Amino acid sequence: MSEIRKELKYMSSHEWARIEDDGTVTVGISDHAQEALGDVVYVETPEVGSTVNAGEEAGVVESVKAASDIFSPITGEVIAVNEALEDAPETVNSSPYDDGWFYKVKPADLTELDDALDADGYAAACEDE
Amino acid sequence: MGNKTPLFETHKAMSGRVVDFGGWDMPVNYGSQVDEHHKVRTDAGMFDVSHMTIVDVTGPQAKAFLQTLLANDVAKIESAPGKALYTGMLNEAGGVIDDLIVYYMGDWYRTVVNCATREKDLAWMNKVAADFDVALTEQPQLAMVAVQGPNAIAKTQQVLPKAAELIGGLKVFQGAAYGDWFIARTGYTGEDGLEVMVPATEVVGFWQALAEAGVQPCGLGARDTLRLEAGMNLYGADMDESVSPLEANMAWTIAWEPAERNFIGRAALTEQKAAGVKRKLVGLVLEEKGVLRGHQKVIVEGCDETGEVTSGTFSPTLGYSIAMARVPVEVGDTCLVEMRNKQVPVKVVKPSFVRNGKKIF
Incomplete structure (x- = not known):
């Protein structure tokens, strides 16, 4: 059974969002997603300074098996990307919620995340797949 | 079941x-x-x-x-x-x-x-x-x-x-x-x-x-x-x-x-x-970022006919993507693969990449 963290918000397309203490939002993909994708070999993150839009494509994660778009859970300016994934994309597999994060956003409107799934809702969405 | x-x-x-x-x-x-x-x-x-x-x-x-x-x-x-x-x-x-x-x-x-x-x-x-x-x-x-x-x-x-x-x-x-x-x-x-x-x-x-x-x-x-x-x-x-x-x-x-x-x-x-x-099966090598996948379109310079990737993957031994593709026989040393709406140049090699742990092309 894959891990679903209580404190995170989720998209049914398997991205997670974490509201940090400073009001920024960190984005990654869930444990369930990395398990389904298998060994991750490339991650394409958005550029720092660019704007991502909620529900729109913000990057790509490629595993040996498949390519999968990353949809941003939130609108805002990208203020950091996880450059470590360039050389060690497998971090997404080993630490999807911590070291394997994708990018950080300065959110335009945090209430966008009110519509996201909580842990129970996401667990139910995974069950239905 | x-x-x-x-x-x-x-x-x-x-x-x-x-x-x-x-x-x-x-x-x-x-x-x-x-x-x-x-x-x-x-x-x-x-x-x-x-x-x-x-x-x-x-x-x-x-x-x-x-x-x-x-x-x-x-x-x-x-x-x-x-x-x-x-x-x-x-x-x-x-x-x-x-x-x-x-x-x-x-x-x-x-x-x-x-x-x-x-x-x-x-x-x-x-x-x-x-x-x-x-x-x-x-x-x-x-x-x-x-x-x-x-x-x-x-x-x-x-x-x-x-x-x-x-x-x-x-x-x-x-x-x-x-x-x-x-x-x-x-x-x-x-x-x-x-x-x-x-x-x-x-x-x-x-x-x-x-x-x-x-x-x-x-x-x-x-x-x-x-x-x-x-x-x-x-x-x-x-x-x-x-x-x-x-x-x-x-x-x-x-x-x-x-x-x-x-x-x-x-x-x-x-x-x-x-x-x-008219067509042959070749190997493709993409040393840049990205992974070749089956059914991607292959464009050969000077040919109206296109080819297709038949199998593609990331090669764990080589550290980049390889594929097999069926292409017009006129193909040269390189061709283009349509990947996620972009045309990406790839090398064309014989369809054999690794034997006994070693790169062979």
């Missing part, structure tokens, strides 16, 4: 992630398919291939039957029992119904065909067999384990001490009976190794003994990246009934001599050769 091999519960117990494969519940990996891949290239790994279909061909006209049924000629393997031959089985139009291995067993033959094509293969083989005095007998009581990698043979010998001498004497592409087992030095990875047919009742013990000897259980995921690096075709991806072996890098498996051997598909292939073959 799909078909299950005798190793199904063992895969579950070893945390194999099970998926549907051609109607069979098979492990795709046991954690990381990349780790499994590396283990086969550097040490030893094992694959449950019990889903494959074993059909024995017996009877006074077994040889004549196979010489009609198969594009390659079983006369090539008569020199010693146990010798193996890779071949296509073609339809009258010269399309590939399946690819298979046939072993010469003395006065009979053993064939191993793909699981996803089992029913149509058996129907076709039985139809052709109607004109011959032969019997076709499936061997569902046999499981099959492929043990592959530079240390695969030594580790199997360690597990089967009584068969060690027999195994040590096998040449590449040769097998031998060991009681009601059959052990062959063949595989689908580009590494040395064995494929072992073993009664279903004994396969769990064999698998566990191999695991204790340090042989890594590997799933179908690693099997696919290994075979693609080795440049071995996958039926249904790199060729099928609509594709000629001449367009699938299988020309070497067609035995044109003797000219009087009238195998099924011969007339069509002869016509194709005379008319000129």
Whole structure:
């Protein structure tokens, strides 16, 4: 059974969002997603300074098996990307919620995340797949 | 619920992630398919291939039957029992119904065909067999384990001490009976190794003994990246009934001599050769970021016709993406692949990338 963290918000397309203490939002993909994708070999993150839009494509994660778009859970300016994934994309597999994060956003409107799934809702969405 | 091999519960117990494969519940990996891949290239790994279909061909006209049924000629393997031959089985139009291995067993033959094509293969083989005095007998009581990698043979010998001498004497592409087992030095990875047919009742013990000897259980995921690096075709991806072996890098498996051997598909292939073959299967290499995938469009400079990626993956051994593609024969040293709405330049090479752990292009 894959891990679903209580404190995170989720998209049914398997991205997670974490509201940090400073009001920024960190984005990654869930444990369930990395398990389904298998060994991750490339991650394409958005550029720092660019704007991502909620529900729109913000990057790509490629595993040996498949390519999968990353949809941003939130609108805002990208203020950091996880450059470590360039050389060690497998971090997404080993630490999807911590070291394997994708990018950080300065959110335009945090209430966008009110519509996201909580842990129970996401667990139910995974069950239905 | 799909078909299950005798190793199904063992895969579950070893945390194999099970998926549907051609109607069979098979492990795709046991954690990381990349780790499994590396283990086969550097040490030893094992694959449950019990889903494959074993059909024995017996009877006074077994040889004549196979010489009609198969594009390659079983006369090539008569020199010693146990010798193996890779071949296509073609339809009258010269399309590939399946690819298979046939072993010469003395006065009979053993064939191993793909699981996803089992029913149509058996129907076709039985139809052709109607004109011959032969019997076709499936061997569902046999499981099959492929043990592959530079240390695969030594580790199997360690597990089967009584068969060690027999195994040590096998040449590449040769097998031998060991009681009601059959052990062959063949595989689908580009590494040395064995494929072992073993009664279903004994396969769990064999698998566990191999695991204790340090042989890594590997799933179908690693099997696919290994075979693609080795440049071995996958039926249904790199060729099928609509594709000629001449367009699938299988020309070497067609035995044109003797000219009087009238195998099924011969007339069509002869016509194709005379008319000129328009497409060929090549290897593609993408050293930049990104992964080539099946069905991506291939653009060849100066050609109106486009090609298509037939199999693509990330190569764990090389650290970048490789693929097989069917393209117009005019292709040069490079071409373009349409990937996610971009045209990306790739190198064109022979469709063979890694052998015995080393890059070969």
